[in-house]
Amino acid sequence: xxxxxxxxxxxxxxxxxxxxxxxxxxxxxxxxxxxxxxxxxxxxxxxxxxxxxxxxxxxxxxxxxxxxxxxxxxxxxxxxxxxxxxxxxxxxxxxxxxxxxxxxxxxxxxxxxxxxxxxxxxxxxxxxxxxxxxxxxxxxxxxxxxxxxxxxxxxxxxxxxxxxxxxxxxxxxxxxxxxxxxxxxxxxxxxxxxxxxxxxxxxxxxxxxxxxxxxxxxxxxxxxxxxxxxxxxxxxxxxxxxxxxxxxxxxxxxxxxxxxxxxxxxxxxxxxxxxxxxxxxxx
DNA sequence: GCCCAGGTATAAA
DNA sequence: TTTATACATGGG
Numbered sequence: 001x002x003x004x005x006x007x008x009x010x011x012x013x014x015x016x017x018x019x020x021x022x023x024x025x026x027x028x029x030x031x032x033x034x035x036x037x038x039x040x041x042x043x044x045x046x047x048x049x050x051x052x053x054x055x056x057x058x059x060x061x062x063x064x065x066x067x068x069x070x071x072x073x074x075x076x077x078x079x080x081x082x083x084x085x086x087x088x089x090x091x092x093x094x095x096x097x098x099x100x101x102x103x104x105x106x107x108x109x110x111x112x113x114x115x116x117x118x119x120x121x122x123x124x125x126x127x128x129x130x131x132x133x134x135x136x137x138x139x140x141x142x143x144x145x146x147x148x149x150x151x152x153x154x155x156x157x158x159x160x161x162x163x164x165x166x167x168x169x170x171x172x173x174x175x176x177x178x179x180x181x182x183x184x185x186x187x188x189x190x191x192x193x194x195x196x197x198x199x200x201x202x203x204x205x206x207x208x209x210x211x212x213x214x215x216x217x218x219x220x221x222x223x224x225x226x227x228x229x230x231x232x233x234x235x236x237x238x239x240x241x242x243x244x245x246x247x248x249x250x251x252x253x254x255x256x257x258x259x260x261x262x263x264x265x266x267x268x269x270x271x272x273x274x275x276x277x278x279x280x281x282x283x
Numbered sequence: 284g285c286c287c288a289g290g291t292a293t294a295a296a
Numbered sequence: 297t298t299t300a301t302a303c304a305t306g307g308g
Contacts, residue, residue, distance in 0.1 A: 027289060124290040129307060131289085172304025177291085214291050237289090266289070 001078045002057075009063040010072075013056055016083030018076070019105025020053050025276075026106050026267055028224050030119050030132045031139075031152070041148065043139075045071055045112070048148025074110045077227070082107050082260075089261045093253040095246050096261055099268035102278070106267070108229060108260055113192040114185060115152045116225025117207070120217045121177045137169045158182035177212025184210050195226045203228075223259040230255070232262040242269055 002013040012018075020040055024032040032042035039052035050061045060072060073079065082105075090097045118138075123131050135152075142157055143150030158166075159182040166175040184190040190210060195203040200222065207218040215236050222231035234251050242265060254261045270276045 120289075123288090125288060125303075126290090126305080127288040127307060130305070133306090170305060172306095173291095173302090174304080212291065216290055220289075270289095 001073075003068060005065065006059070008059055009061040010065070010068050011054065011057045011059050012068070012072070012076075012078065014058070014076070014078055014107075015081040017105035018058060018082075018107055020051065020058060022103050022106050023076075023109070026103070026263060027128060027270075028263065029109055029111060030123075030128070030135050031115075043146060043149055043151060044075055046144070046146055046151040047071075048146055050148075077107055077110055080107075085257050085260055086264075089254060089257055089264070092255060093249055093261070095248040096254070096264065099246075099264040100261075102268045102271055103264065106263055108227065108263065109224065110227040111224050112152065113195065113221065113225035114155050117181060117185070117192070117210075117213070117217070117221040118152075118155075118158075118178060120220040120224070121181055121210075121212050122171060122174055123220070124174065124212070124214075124217060126174075134169050134171050134174075138166075138171075141168055155182045155185040159186040174212060177210070180211040181213065192226070195222065195228075200228055200230065219259075223262075229257050229259045232259040234258070237262040237265060239269070 001015050004011050021034070024034075024040055024042075029042075032040050034040055035050075037052070039050055041048065041050045043049070049063075052059050052061075060068070063072065086100050090100050119131070119135055122134050122138075126134075139150040139152055142153035142161060144153075145151075158178060161179075163176045163179040166178060169175065171178065181190075185192060190206055195206075203222055203226070204215075204218050207213050207221055208215070213221075219232045219236050222228040234249055234254070238246065238249070246265070251258065267276065271278050
């Protein structure tokens, strides 16, 4: 990965494609918003950020060399070459080539574990626009003020608030799940920090002790919040319709990048359903 | 109005 | 053990 300091901030030129829109709008995160000028704004680690695309790279505004090292290298997984990961998935599992080729420049973000857990609890039986709305109200109501908006409220904060007080979020039946997660994470019954490296099956079990966290939310937390790219075994992300479409896909064939493969499948299925703009596959 | 959404808890078979 | 249903809410 190359980068250079410019007057606006820092310009990064990653190894392999990096498309901001595809990365932020593929359903892995809920707090990045596109502005009219095509730039994206969001809040990461309690700090406002704005970025935009240029021909050969991506500009991170007001970014210092230290920010790049301490935040963005991890957050955007800049040490990984996602073109190479794509090739590995496609060659290990040719059945997935159509899905892998259906979108370009997605990177798996390394989000805050608690934010990912909480966000994907909210995501269950819900649609993306409404998920974003609930999360926005959650931050507006309980987050701390930052320069460009509100931070994502910590588990401690939400544990100290009752389920009753979550009513303004209009999260429905998920409100008590948020409370249970907040309590277990803040008092240590669930330790997210150790899940960066603990055996992944132990992590799964521990996450699923939270009410409202099943297989799917656990895998999403591990993939997006703890950057466990090997998360998401096939049987979790394959819906019935997809299972017939990708009948040749097995857990072994996608191996250590199952989570990344899943992201391509998710996009591909939305493409077939017309939920995202793009070329629809010919019959 | 109707269907459904990046699921899960709970009850019933 | 597997299968059915309720769940809160609102986007399309």
